[in-house]
Amino acid sequence: MPADQSVIRITKFTIKIGSEYPDKSPEVLCATTNSGRTRFNPNIYSSGRVCLSILGTWRGNNNEQWSPAQGLESLLLSIQSLLSSNPYENEPGFENTSSESDKRAQKQYTQKIRHETLRVTVIQRLEDYLLLKPNGTKKPVVPEYPDPADAAEAVPPFEPFKDLCKRRFLWYYESYLAATREGQSETKDGEAFVTMPFESTGQNSMDGKFNYGQLENRLQNIKKALDEETASWADEGVQSARNETTVSVNLRHQYEQVVAHMHKSKLAHHINLEGGNPFVWFITYFGPAFTNFDGGLLRIRLNLSPRFPTEQPRVKCETKLFHHLIAPDGTVCYTPNSDRLEDVRSHIDAIFSVFEGGEPIYDPRKFVNPEAVQLYWEGGEAGKKMYNRRLRRTVQQSMEDFPE
Incomplete structure (x- = not known):
């Protein structure tokens, strides 16, 4: 989301x-929870406890309690509702505060939640x-199993969201940077x-203490490492093609x-x-003719991993384009058919x-170009x-800039 609303977090919950x-x-x-040290919400404790009426971990009205008619979707929506742009209001007794001191406290609470959301x-x-x-700098790679035989039999860690988190970071990178810069303007x-x-x-x-300057540097280091990792796929791919691996074929x-x-x-x-x-x-x-892209000539690069489809493609529009679904560095925000993730088509x-x-559809999950979002959804007619105008200008420029 835009920095003035919230920071899209990558929070894991275990559901039994x-x-x-x-x-x-x-x-x-x-x-x-940052090893039990960070509380991201009045209803989500640093111990991991989630206080919700639907879970029976918090008292509430009868219509807020769990019933067999409800399911995981109801539960997930309830958790999502906690992760609002003003979590201060989630604390009972502080829902309708309006004094100047309360407004100041809301801002201070939101600031530290945003800082820790980015950091942790x-x-x-x-x-x-x-x-x-x-x-x-890179951490040294220490083998967990000194004996190669043990390593060969080891089960790799279950990390279903690792690739997703990397791709989403590339989507939201500019929003994360904007959040650190806004934080630096409000705190020391x-x-x-x-x-x-x-x-x-x-x-x-x-x-804790604020250190948005360091967070900005760390974000830039992550972005650089991800770009290098993407580039390394091409080199790995050349070797995979030579070896005629199953993926390359x-x-x-x-x-x-x-x-x-x-x-x-x-x-x-x-x-x-x-x-x-x-x-x-x-x-x-x-x-296509009669659209904002009429006359445009765009160059798009798909980098595929030697571990495809476990690792999904990373896609960049190499033609400079001002578009709400194109991040400033060219990263394309798109959603493939979830049933055909192994199909490049x-x-x-x-x-x-x-x-x-x-016409653009309002979807905060796809706010990857903060400037375009601000113009289209916050700038009125x-x-x-x-x-x-800016989209058309970059499309027209694409013909002149397209490589021979």
Whole structure:
């Protein structure tokens, strides 16, 4: 989300469904607590306890209690409702505060929640995935199993969201940076968090100090490491192609199928591989007539991992384009068919829909270009007109800038 509303966090919850479900609600524990030191919400303790009437962990009205008619969707929506832009109001007795001191406390609470959301749920998680230290240097890789035989038999850790978190970081990178810069304008590095009236020692507190300057540097280091990782896929892909691995053979076959489909469908777009590498696809996209992309000539790069589809493609529009679904660095925000994630054509179809979707749809999950979002959804009619002018200008420029 835009920095002035919230920071999209990457928070993990464990949900245990007992044998009495659905007569009895599941048990829910927040697993993202900074080792029991960080409380992200009045209703989500640093111990991991989630206080909700629907879970029976908080008293409430009868219509708020769990019933067999409810399910996981109701539960997840209830948890999502807690993660609002003003969590201060979630504390009972503080819902309708309006005095100046209360407004100041709300801002102070939101500030430290935002700081810790960035530091713990985003930055620390990505640094762990990328083996990065806070200063940006790589952590030494220490084998968990000194004996190669033990390592070969070891079961890899269950990390279903690792690739998703990396791709979402690339989506929201500019919003994260905007949040750190707004934080730096409102706080001083080294300034201590303010204790709220409803906080106490133990599981109900969250102490710490602001250091948005360091957070900004760490975000930039993560972005650099992810870009380097993406680039390394191409080199790995060359070796995989030489060894004729299953993935490389499959991707080459898919490439031939996609080219044949586009030729049969008489689509003007063109696809080719970089140096014959099946792990790097280039798309030349011709903008449809009578749309904002009329006359445009866009160059889109798909980097595919040697571990595809476990690791999903990373897609960049190399043509500079001002668009609400294109991040400032060119990262394309698209959603492929979840039932066909192993099909590259499904990804290409979803990428094309980014440019052929008509008027933008309000969806905070896809706010990847803060400036475009601000113009279109916060600038009124004048902002929408400016957004469309800037989009058309970059589309027109694409013809002149397209590489030979």
